[in-house]
Amino acid sequence: MVVTHPFHPLRGEELPVLFSARMKGVLVFVCESDGGKRRVSLPQSWTDRGPEAMPDRFAVDGLTAARALVDALASRLSDDTEDAR
Known part of the structure; x- marks a missing residue:
C-alpha cells in the first residue's frame, strides 16, 4: 500500500x-x-x-461558508467595539 x-x-x-x-x-x-x-x-x-485525490484543495462552497463566517465575526467585533465607546 x-x-x-x-x-x-x-x-x-x-x-x-x-x-x-x-x-x-x-x-x-x-x-x-x-x-x-x-x-x-x-x-x-x-x-x-x-x-x-481531488486536484483542487478548496471547493467554492467551503470558501463561501468561510467568508460568511469571517464577515459575521468581523461584524460582531465591530459592534462590540462601538458599544465600548
Missing part, C-alpha cells in the same frame, strides 16, 4: 499492511514503517486504496 496524503511525512512510500480495521466507521490500515520498528495507522483515503 502506498501513502498518498499530500502532507503525510511518508507520502510516496510503500508500506506493508499488517491488518485493517474499522475505526469510527472508517477503514484504517495498520502498516509497518522503519523496517518493522514502528506501526502506522492510515485511513483508507490517505492511501492508494482510497478514492482518487
